[in-house]
Every structure is written in C-alpha cells, then in structure tokens.
Amino acid sequence: MPARRVSHALLAPLAHSIKRTHIPRSCIRPFFAPAIAGIPLAASTSIPSPVASTSTLSHAHKSAIQDLTNALEDRSYHSRVWAIYSNLLSTLGSEPLPLEIHQHVLRRCTPSLKDVRVSLVRRLASGRGPGPHPSEARFQTIMQNIRASGAQPTLDDYNFVLQQFGMVGHARGAVQVYKELKSFGLVPDAQTFAFCFRALAFRITLPVRKAVRDDFAIQIQAIFNSLMNDMQSLNIPYTVTTLDLTLRILKETLDQPGFYSLMRWAYGIDLDNPDRIALEYADTYDKQSVDGTPVHRPFPFTTAALNTTIDILGGLGDVSKLVQAFEVLTQPLTQAGQQYFNSFEGGEDDDFGVSADSTSSSPMPQPPWAPPNTTTYSMLLRHVCRLGHPILARHYLNQAIALNRQTSESLRQKWNLKASLNKNPRPDKILAPQFALCRSMLTPVLGESNKDKNRFLMHWLSTKIPAMIRIMKQDVAFFELESGPTSNSGSISGNPSTVLSTELDLGEATTPQSPPPKYFDVNLHLRTLKRNILDIEDFSKRLDFVLGRTTQRVKERLGRRVWQGKDVFFRDSPKGRVVTTKENWKEVVNFQPRKDDYVEVSQEDANRMKRGHHQYRSMSTSARVASGEPRTLWPPISRYIPRQGSPEP
Template sequence: MPYALVAPAFQSVARPSSQRILAAATRLSSTLTLSPDLSDATQTPEASTSAPQDFLRYRKFHELKDSLTRGGSPSRVWSYYTDLLNVMGYDQLPLQVHQSVLRKCTPPSAQLRVSAARRIVAENVPSIPHIHEGRFQTVIRNIRAIDQQPALEDYHFILEQFAAVGHHVGAMQVYKEITKTTGITPRTKTFGLCLQAIAHRLTLPIEQELLPQRTTQTHLMMSELISDMQSLQVPFTSAILDLTIRILKETVDVDAFEKLMTWGYGIDLSNPDRLPLHPTQPTLKAALGIAETPLPGLSVPQPFSTAALNTTIDILGRFGNVSKLVQAFEVLTQPLPRANEHLFSSFDDDDDFGVADNPKTHGRLPPHAIPNTTTYNMLIRHLCRAGHATLARHYLLQAMKLDRTTDSILRYNVYNYPLRRVFAPHFAINRGTLLPVFGHSNRDKDVALMRWLSSKIPSILKRKKGSLQFFTTFKENMEKKAERRAALFAAHPNAAPNSAFRRRPASAPSNERLPSLLERKPVPKPNTSSVFEVDVENSAPPSPPAPIKRLDIDLHLRVLQRDIEEIEAFQERLRAVLGRNTQRVKERLGRRVWAGKDVYMADEGQRRKVTRQEWQRVVGFKPKTVVDARSKTGTARVDTPSSLSTYFHSNQVAAKAGQGGAASQTVPKHFTSTLKRR
C-alpha cells in the first residue's frame, strides 16, 4: 500500500474492531514513555453519571492513557486507541496522543530484530515485511485528518522500524512521502535510516532466482538517495559512507571501491602503509549512474572503525585478490607509526626517483582498526575458499595466540580492578574460526591439515573450560560478598555514614545479582547486527567512535558455555571425518601394497615396495577378531597378512571363496558381486 497519504474523511479512517485486535498476538511493551506535556495539553473528558456516552468516553480515554503511561503491550495499546476513536473520534484527540500511540503500538526496533531473526531461523517468514505497517498508516492518516503535520521524528521512528526488518521498499515509500507530500527537508539521519534498511535487506536470505532483481532494485534506490543528498547538500558522514560501502560491495567493481576507500577513509589499498598522494572526490557515476558532481561533506577522512575493517576484508575476499587481502589486513590492523622516518635512499641527492614524501603526513598515525572475532573469521574463510591452506593455518595460530592474550588480560583486569572499569573482550575463538579450515581440508582430502587442526582443539577447549571455571567462581564470590554486605547492613541499620556498612549511593553501579543468563534460553543473535552499529544520529563529520562496552559477567559466561558446547560437537565431527579419511587412505595404499606396487614413505622421502607384514606394522592394522557363533566369544587370529580387517582383505577372501566352492557360502554377497563386476 503506497505511503502517499491525503487527509481522508472521517468515515474513511480505518478502525479495526476491538475484538479482532484483542485476538492478535500480544507483543512485548515498548520502552518509550508518554510525552510529559500530554496531561497538560489533553482535555480529559469528565465523567458524568447523567450522560452514559460521556462516561464511556472518559473511561476509554483513561484506559488508553494508563496503558501508554505504564507501557502496556502493543496490542493492548492499539485496542484502547481504536476503541477510543470509535466513541470519541480522532478530531477530539490532541496530536501528542497520536504520536505516543505511534511509538507504543509496536515493539522496539531492537526487540523486533531479534524476533525477525527467530522467524528466519524457523523458516516462518511473514507475508508482509513489517506486521504493524498498517497501524503506522492509520496513525499518520489520523494525524493528517485533524489538519496537523507529522513531525520528522515520527517518520524517523517508522524508518527505524522498517530498517530493523529490512523493509527497504517501505522505507523508500516513507522517504518519498517526506520529500514530496510533507515538504519537510530530510536530514542525515533520514538518509542513514533508508540506507540502513537497504543494507540490512541485502543480508537477509532470498531465493536465488530473485537475487538479480533485488540487486537492481537496491542499486536504483541508493542512486536516488545519493542524488538527493547531492542536491540538498546533506553532509556525507562516516555512517553514510559505511552503509554505502556495504551496499556497493554487491554491485561495484574493484576500481570504484578503491576510489571510495581513498576518498572516504584516506586509504590507498595499493599502498595501504602510506597516505594517498592525491585524494580526489569520486563521483561514483559508473557505479551509481548519478550526475557527475562531487559528493558533499567529508572534508577530512573519516575514522576507520572495526566495522569498516570487516567490510573491507569481506569485499577484498570476494574479489579473490589474496595478496591485497593479506596486505590490507596486516597494515590496517598493525600500522607502522611514522614509517617514512625510517626509510632512507641509497641514491645520490641529485637523483630524483619517485615522488617526494608529503611533509604534512609526518607524525600522523595511518588509518587502522582493532580486529575482532568477525575479522579473523572472515579472513580465514576467504583464505580457505581461495585454497591457501598455509595462510589459513598461520592466521589460525595467530588467532589462538590473540585468544590466550585476551583471556589473560581479562582475568587480570577482573581480579585487580572494579567490575565497572573492566571492558568487554573483543575477540574469542569460536566454531566459526575453525570451520573454514576443516572445510578446506575435507574438500582437498588434506589429512595432514585435518590432523593438525584436531591437535589444536584440546588446548582451545582446555583454556575455555578453565576460563569458564574462573569466571563462575568469581561470580559466586561476588554474590557471597554482596550477601554478607547486605547481612551486615541489616544487622547495623544505624551505622555511621562513613562506616563500612553504609548504603551504596543510587548513582553508583549496582552489582546486585540478576537472573543468571545461563538459565535462560539462548536468543539467536541476528548475523546482521553490524549493520546497526553505525551512528546515523550524528550529522556532523567525522562521527565519534562507537561506545566501549563494559564486561557483563552473565553474558560472558553464556558465551563461553555456548562456545564450549559448539567446539565439543565440532571436535566429535572432526574425529569421525578424520578417521574415515585416514581409513580410506590406508585402504587405497594398502591395495597398492597387496598388488606389489611401490608407495611413498614419508620418513624415508622416497618411493619403494613394501611387504605386507611391514605395511601392517607401519599403518597399525589390528588383528581381525574371529567370533565363535556358539559361544559368542572372540579369539584373535595370528598376526598374518591374511588376518587384516580391511576392505582389500575382504576382496581377497571373496576371491579365494569364489574358487573354493562350498567356502563361498561364508562370503557376503555384496563382496562377491563387487568382485564379479571387476
């Protein structure tokens, strides 16, 4: 349904019945509160015992007001709102009531993202992207019907809701209504929310045949938004740049991406250890099809964040340029401060080779960012897809070292500093770090790499289990201290203010025990959370860095428990696949030995013929156990070549049995049929 709304007549206002709305699924309440001046600006109908209609309006109004104030469920708020419209009419309600209902008739955007991710995992995708889109349309129509204009923040709330579920079509319809119907000038946040909805939609699953259509559609939407930003002179902030790069990685070529990185972040991917010599403003005409005018804003390069680093690693990995991928990762995560000061030239001073260094770049640290778990997971995944097992093993070892360092620093900080001053860790090895290496070794049947990976998992699990035990004990001790403090305060309620039993001020951070997150059901976190980490609120470049997260003991314990369970399950799967591949290699080489052919001996570094007895000792074949059919007891045969429990030995027995007449009855039929086919 299009968002080009006009002021309708009173009869055309959509008023769903209260019975239908009350039958809808109850949603969790929003955290928004009623406007403070609502009680002053609202003419509350007075109760009258002589007029039942006035009493009904009075009751319905106070039901809605109480639900908005207390934060009732969205379905209950919407039910009270429609009931009040049926008895009172929209023209008698002030603007603040409609705006409060708009924000309370749907769950918060953060909660909506989680519920949408759950539906995707359960393959329960709704027919419409946002289930409460009709409610937004009704409230906006009612506001226009009372000759009022919706504020830009009202549209921003709707855009934020649409961005949470990736409803890019609805977001563009709201944007067109803002610019063409209301005449309101959009701000940086308006464009940021629209681009956020488009970027989030690109991360959601879609049928393969609809992928080109979605790519073309999002391409045109972003072209329209960038063109309007140029015409309205809206500044191109760091958030807009980050979202634009996320969208462009689906359609743009390498050259356009490198130009955007040079202009936006001051990073020349051909020489990432130096500032660009001649940064120019790209027009992105080839990528977006917009007018050849410079992009607004960005007078200085934007700060290079971890989210931008992850996007850069992902794009370079998709392009398949492993050399540039590794170079960008090494330089952008470990910059060399004032590297030009350590360079020297062995040529004469009169010779002029190359371009002189820019003196303005001295003393300035090149753009860089701290890698996190997603960075290493993306890097190892792209290296394994490109077939570089050596680099993948190197960065997995580097990730293990960083995991040990991060865990040691976290333990030291927790033990020596107050909990409110400890930062949350930014890196931890999980199943996603190990899975690409396992997939590469399984595809190429690289048993050596798979065996090496299996040898590293026990140390990872041991460290994580030790960390889980440490933080569990730390939490228990912290709870015991809180209980003893509470008991001492209860025993000395009249203690002096400066005594050790005084009450903690309300402004101080609380360490009271909350319900343990280990007892709750883990909530699947959407894999597109990084799209919502950009700050679309700030319109003044450069945007400030993201806030630092403090350590949450319960959340950290839950993450450790989840990682341990996933890695243990992964270890069992790895053992089964490794045993299967090893057995297949032994059988394949064993058939060569039984046929009198040579095999390569790794300890000797040459190929030579091996006897059956020597091969049995080298590969470690166990003697076959013969089971007595009457006693059901097993007796080990003599360690001879004919007693090997292998596939090729079964074929040999089948061949002899086929020549021995009655002895062939003891040979399984499928072995005999296989022999005949050969």
C-alpha cells in the same frame, strides 16, 4: 547473493557530477506490497495538545475528542485508539479534525517497536516471508485524512512512518514514502536517509525467493544508488549511523568499487595502499576550515570497522587484498610518514614522486589501524579456508595461538599486580581481554583439510589442541584459586544488552563517541573459558574421528594399487615410486585382520557381510576408537606411515 557492481560515484563526498538515477515503479513492484511501515521519532518531536484547537466544534464533538485525547494520554492499547479515532471520524462527518489529533493518532495507532520486531521474527519462524507493517493501512488512512482536512503532513510525520518501515525492512514502502514527501516539497534530512538506509539494510538480510534473487539485488542497488545521489545533491553529511548502515548494505551487495571509495572517504584508507593515509586527507589535518566550511576528517577506525573490512574483502574473494589489509590495518605504522620521500635527486626534470620536507612542522598523520579481536581471527580463518589456502590457515591459526598465550600471561600479570597493590584485588580496574581461542577458529581449518583430504594438516591441528586446552585449564585453576569466595557468580560487567535493538542514534555528530570501557569480570571470564574448553574438547573428538577416517581411506586407496600390482611412493626409497608386495604393505601400514576372523556371527549376518553391507565394514585405524567401539581386537594404528624402502628381492 551474487555480487553486483555499482558505480564508483555512489559516494557523495568523492563524486561531484552524478546523474540522478530514475527507478521505475515496475522495478520494485514484484517484491514489496505498496504500504508504509517504520520506527519511532526522536525524543525532540513535540505535538501541540489537540484539545486547544477544538473551539469551533460542538459540545458532543468536543466530548468525543476528549475521549480520544484521554486514550492517547494514558497510552491505551493501539487498537482501542484506532477504534475511537474511526468512530470519531464517522461521527464528525464532513467536519475536519485538527491536525494535532491526526498526528497524535499516527504515533499511537501502531504497536511498539519491540512488538513489531517480535511479530516479524515469529512470521519468519513460521516459514512465511516478510510482509508489510501491521499498521500500514492505518498510516495510509491517517495521511489521507490529513490532506482531506486541508493540511499537509510534516517531515516528522513522514520520518515516523519511515522509521516504522525500517523496523520491518519494508524497502519498497520506504521508497514510496520518500518519493511522496519530495513531491510535496519537503526536504529530506539526515533522519530521513538513515531510516531509508535501515529499511534497505534490513530487507537485504531477509529471505528472498531464489527465482527473483538476482533481480532483487539489482533493485536494492538501484535504490541505494539513488538515495546516495540525493544525499550528495542536498549536501547532507555522513553520520556514524548512516556510515554503519551503508557498510551493511555494501557487505551484502559486495560492491567493490563502492566499498573502496567508502573506505577512502570515511576512514582515509586506500586499500590499494593501506600503509598510508589516503591522499585526500594528506593536507587537511592541520586545517580547521576552508572558506568558513569545516574540513571533513575521516572517522576513527575501530575494531568493528576492521571486522567489517575483513568480512567484505573475504566475500569478494581477493586473498591478496584480504591478507594485505589484515597485516597493515592491525599494526600501528607510526613511522610511515617518514618513508614518504622523493628518491630522485638532482635535475629539474626529475619530477617524480612527492618530495618530503624533513623539517616540516606538520608531518603526515599515522595511518589508521585497529587491534584485532576474536571475531577478526574467526572471520579471517573462515575466508582463508573457504578460498582454499591451507598454508595461510596454518599460519594465522599459529598466530592466534600465540596471541591467546600472550593474552593469558598479560591478564595474569595484571591480576597479580593488583593483588600486590591491594590485599583485595579490584578486577573492575582491569580492562577485559579482547581475544580468546574458540571453536570457530578451528572448524574452518578442519573443513579445509577434510575438503582436500589433507591428512598432514589434520594431524598438525590435532597436535595443537592439547596445548590449547592445557592453557585454558591453567587459567581456570588460577582464577578460581585467586578469586576466592569474594566472587559473585551471577555478576556480569557492563550494561545489560537488549535482545532487540529498536533505536537508532541519529544525532548530528559526525564522529563516533568512544564506547565505554569493558572491565574484567572474573566470573564471566571463567564461564567463557569453561565453555570454550568443552567446545574444543568436543571438537577434538570429532577431529580424531575424521583423521582416522581419512587415514583409513588413504591406506585403502594405496592398498588397491598394491593389490593391482602398481607402484606406490615411499619417501625413503631411492627410486621414489616402487612396486611392493602385499605382505610388506600390510606390515608397513599395520593392517589388522577382519572382524569376522575373530567374532562368530550368524549365517544371516555373514551373508549380509558378503554383500558388502556398510554396517559391517571394518575400520583398521583409530576411527574405531573415536566412534566408541571396543579396542580388544582392534588396537589403534599409528597415524604416521613408517619409512620403508623397496622390498628385498
């Protein structure tokens, strides 16, 4: 999706004078059906019992309402609830139902969140595009029935519908519901904006027709900008959830000014000067409140936020910013505050820089940082290789190899320490490692070398793989020997993760809770190591084939120059590029005789070979060995071209 620019001032805390953005209906209509869809309400939402408000109805009507109440209380199938509700409305005629009944039916007439998401996944898998919520028409009917009875839907009712919209990414429906609740005088809260942001963040990741993709991106940005402006005008603070959803949207829209502003406000990181905390927070750490209003402080910078930052900067294509952010944000700069000084001395007119008082009792806080993990290096190498920087790719892969060795040694030392303190080591007291070499770090480097036909980078990569596999196999042997029969091959540490995340933590907390620590599980670690070994060994076979094929093509390309009487470069030749003979070139590059010189073939096959059929093209390098062909008549050729001077006269 192409990057689109959004105003700098889309972030509420940094802008104080943003004009309200008007979104015409024609800007949205082509992409979303006019419907409503959503997610469940918070647990604190309570609805009075519907039976308590039916004293004015007849006995028959009370009996019908009781049937509906029973169906709601035993959580019957949503279609049965809707059928009873529809029959009750037709029976009552013009007599209104209590508001509580409509509200109960609103929450029971739709499938569960998990079923809604599974239905959407099946729809996308079948090749169809994302559609409206399956209970959209029911929601609209219930809202109309509430107004027809003389009552008005509450904000919780609208939030429930917005939550359902967010589950299926129904962005247009979410905007329509948001405008409707404002038109009836309801004030949106943090849940309202969180559900709207979720609908946008999910919809922007769903398939979009190529013909309307650019206009679709503009619409999403306009909706997002409008919601941010409203959030600012209502003074609704950011929460962890809204921050996460905002980052997801910025990650897809690639709005650089908006992302830079968000990083300054949310984490106190100035990406133009990442080695210092943003100036907005320089004087707020020692203050508790200003005029009774709590002072906003930046969110803690986590590894997940670091990965998002690397991914967005890589998507923007700015390699210098990407490398700068990675190098600074992954290192604790504990002494950064002491380097903030005024280098101009003497003279009252030298009013430059910011003077630092070395005796101050409130030093500058430590700039944000977070330790990298496997995902961090995988994203960094992927973006560096995609942007065409083989030197940086080689450097960071070397760094990843060293970090993997360091992690392996540290984990063994902790295990041995536990074993020395206790006869039965307690691995659950050892924190799980956050880094491991995997195939996703190697594939981008191979892709970059293959794209540029960089044979030397390919060869360097092939020399690193044996050491990687050797360290992993040593770890497997160590932990299999040390764990002994006490290990449980079926155990997995931590809480089981759900396949589908259908709940949003919409609490009012503006600081994230520390995630529970993940402890080392020897069985999970062994399974991960064995999987990575198989992946890297398979990758090594592919690398050998690509390297042999590339070497073959380089030799053929240079061989054509020799056969045409042109010069080629010899690095040991004083003249550099010289003209050599065919016989000398065959000896230099170790060309082998053709296959048909050794093997008897039929006349038909010989004719096909003369026509240059690709099946009979002979390969004179290790590519034949990698492809599984016999080596009897085709010994592998060294990957190095021997040094050779100019031929003797």
